[in-house]
Amino acid sequence: MITVPCPWCGERNSMEFRAVGESKKRPDVNTASPEEWRTYLYTKTNLADWVTETWYHRAGCRRYLAIERHTVTNVIRVSRKPAAQVRLDESRGQK
Amino acid sequence: MDKSVNINATPTSTRPGKSTAKYPTKYSAFSLIRHGITKNDWPRAWRQHELKKSYDVVIVGAGIHGLATAYYLATNYGITNVAILDKGYVGGGGSGRNTSIVRSNYLTPEGVRFYDRSVHLYQDLSADLNFNIMFSQMGHLTLAHNDSSLRTMRWRAEVNKIEGIDSEVIGPDEIKKIVPYMDTSDRTRYPILGALFHPPGGTVRHDAVNWGYARGADLRGCEIHQNTEVLSINTSGDEVTGVNTSRGLISTKIVVNCTAGWASLINAMVGLKMPLVTHPLQAAVTEPVKKFLNAVVVSGSLHVYVSQTDRGELVFGASTDPYASYSMRGSLEFTEELAGHVLELMPSISKMRVLRQWAGLCDMTPDFSPIMGFTPVKGFVVDVGWGTYGFKAGPVSGEAMAQLIATQKVPQIISTFDFARFTEGRLVGEKGAAAVGH
Ligand SMILES: Cc1cc2nc3c(=O)[nH]c(=O)nc-3n(C[C@H](O)[C@H](O)[C@H](O)COP(=O)(O)OP(=O)(O)OC[C@H]3O[C@@H](n4cnc5c(N)ncnc54)[C@H](O)[C@@H]3O)c2cc1C
Ligand SMILES: [Zn+2]
Numbered sequence: 001m002i003t004v005p006c007p008w009c010g011e012r013n014s015m016e017f018r019a020v021g022e023s024k025k026r027p028d029v030n031t032a033s034p035e036e037w038r039t040y041l042y043t044k045t046n047l048a049d050w051v052t053e054t055w056y057h058r059a060g061c062r063r064y065l066a067i068e069r070h071t072v073t074n075v076i077r078v079s080r081k082p083a084a085q086v087r088l089d090e091s092r093g094q095k
Numbered sequence: 096m097d098k099s100v101n102i103n104a105t106p107t108s109t110r111p112g113k114s115t116a117k118y119p120t121k122y123s124a125f126s127l128i129r130h131g132i133t134k135n136d137w138p139r140a141w142r143q144h145e146l147k148k149s150y151d152v153v154i155v156g157a158g159i160h161g162l163a164t165a166y167y168l169a170t171n172y173g174i175t176n177v178a179i180l181d182k183g184y185v186g187g188g189g190s191g192r193n194t195s196i197v198r199s200n201y202l203t204p205e206g207v208r209f210y211d212r213s214v215h216l217y218q219d220l221s222a223d224l225n226f227n228i229m230f231s232q233m234g235h236l237t238l239a240h241n242d243s244s245l246r247t248m249r250w251r252a253e254v255n256k257i258e259g260i261d262s263e264v265i266g267p268d269e270i271k272k273i274v275p276y277m278d279t280s281d282r283t284r285y286p287i288l289g290a291l292f293h294p295p296g297g298t299v300r301h302d303a304v305n306w307g308y309a310r311g312a313d314l315r316g317c318e319i320h321q322n323t324e325v326l327s328i329n330t331s332g333d334e335v336t337g338v339n340t341s342r343g344l345i346s347t348k349i350v351v352n353c354t355a356g357w358a359s360l361i362n363a364m365v366g367l368k369m370p371l372v373t374h375p376l377q378a379a380v381t382e383p384v385k386k387f388l389n390a391v392v393v394s395g396s397l398h399v400y401v402s403q404t405d406r407g408e409l410v411f412g413a414s415t416d417p418y419a420s421y422s423m424r425g426s427l428e429f430t431e432e433l434a435g436h437v438l439e440l441m442p443s444i445s446k447m448r449v450l451r452q453w454a455g456l457c458d459m460t461p462d463f464s465p466i467m468g469f470t471p472v473k474g475f476v477v478d479v480g481w482g483t484y485g486f487k488a489g490p491v492s493g494e495a496m497a498q499l500i501a502t503q504k505v506p507q508i509i510s511t512f513d514f515a516r517f518t519e520g521r522l523v524g525e526k527g528a529a530a531v532g533h
Contacts, residue, residue, distance in 0.1 A: 015417075019417055019418035021419070022419075029319075030412070034520065038517055038520060042370035042461050042517045043368045043369065043370055043517070045359070046360075048360055051419075053419075071421050072421045072422060094225070
């Protein structure tokens with residue numbers, strides 16, 4: 001079993017989460033060609049190394065989080081709020 | 096060393112996949128008795144070699160896909176200057192860890208035709224390889240616990256019938272006749288509404304298939320190199336020129352990626368990225384009991400499947416672990432959930448004990464179909480994306496990949512499984528038939 005530290009709830013069983021997948025930059029919906037969009041949708045790096053991923057705390061706070069995990073050992077070294085949340089917090093003057 | 100190993104295969108066969116090569120029948124009732132009496136050691140099934148400086152074809156991965164590709168290259172096309180490299184041992188990947196379900200009742204016509212060819216090759220394989228692969232066509236049941244899965248099964252049955260596959264939807268009474276120990280009452284949490292019944296489906300002995308292909312490829316002159324890891328692939332321009340291994344450099348013009356769960360790492364060596372995510376898949380086996388289960392039983396809704404081996408053990412499997420990983424460790428969550436679901440189906444086996452559990456790596460694609468064929472890098476061909484269903488596809492894939500390499504043309508039977516389908520928006524859509532029932 002691996003536990004996942006949620007930035008809001010703390011250390012929780014991984015079964016409470018949904019692993020959304022590796023984080024990547026979404027192309028601009030207005031300018032992306034179908035080919036670019038499909039590459040974004042389907043193509044994966046699938047590293048055997050440290051990866052940055054999005055997880056969703058489905059059976060908990062129901063919020064998205066970003067984690068850095070090693071896919072060979074499953075060790076998680078960083079868990080943080082996703083970039084969009086950080087931007088939102090900053091725009092609201094929260095830290 | 097046995098002299099018989101130098102026999103060259105005839106270049107083409109009359110029927111694809113049917114070996115016409117005559118190699119000495121090493122395994123027979125007679126040889127068994129002889130060895131029993133003399134107590135001589137059996138000769139090794141395949142040889143060990145020094146690594147040569149160059150090969151016509153280098154296959155990465157000595158699982159069923161790599162071994163079958165080599166076997167059919169040699170058998171059907173007489174191409175024998177072939178090296179199969181594995182960082183571990185023959186069948187150390189998914190090919191030695193799977194639950195060996197073989198069936199062809201898929202959902203898409205191209206899928207059905209493809210897997211049906213494999214079932215036919217499996218039927219002749221013991222004779223072709225002179226190795227008993229113990230293909231037992233006990234029948235395969237996929238249970239439906241709700242209306243939508245019953246609808247998908249009717250759809251599958253119709254597609255199957257059009258393609259000439261024995262496949263039909265049956266009701267709880269008929270299920271009860273095939274598997275008397277199943278709880279088909281309506282008092283369960285997820286009552287069984289019906290099942291897709293596929294009589295030709297069943298199981299093989301996976302080790303025997305791997306070893307049989309390895310021995311067959313070796314006898315025809317291909318070289319199997321275990322403990323030989325591919326570290327990088329050399330290219331010049333957009334062309335493959337060689338492979339760097341833990342035992343030295345090899346030059347070659349053709350590299351075949353048959354590494355399933357590790358496929359993305361080999362692809363990355365030539366700068367390719369594909370829609371592959373590696374997920375562990377676990378399985379478990381119980382202590383042996385007298386034969387009572389006469390079909391493979393799969394329940395997609397309960398995420399579980401079960402079959403009984405000829406030795407009497409129950410083999411259980413489920414869906415993949417829920418996150419990407421290259422770790423092959425089992426987990427308690429898996430056994431816990433599995434036991435709960437199995438007992439919903441067959442409450443009477445609650446006293447049986449699990450002997451062991453294990454995991455293997457599966458390279459999942461978004462449309463539950465493989466990626467086979469040429470790539471933008473000349474000489475780099477792939478046979479990957481085998482997910483949780485690739486063992487049954489070993490024979491047909493080996494045959495098709497051999498044809499592709501020998502003729503440099505994509506065989507019809509794999510033409511919809513090309514890499515370009517993802518960017519061109521032609522996904523195959525096999526999820527309805529491949530998600531849990533491997
Ligand atoms: C628990 C489980 C149950 C399954 N059940 C079924 C089933 O019932 N029916 C079915 O059809 N399929 C099933 N599968 C899927 C099936 O096992 C695989 O799809 C299939 O075995 C893949 O075969 P392969 O030859 O492509 O790869 P593998 O057998 O995985 O072989 C890949 C090989 O590549 C080698 N390799 C990796 N990297 C390198 C490198 N850098 N250099 C050299 N060698 C390398 C590895 O050591 C390995 O031996 C199951 C899988 C698992 C894990
Ligand atoms: Zn949380």
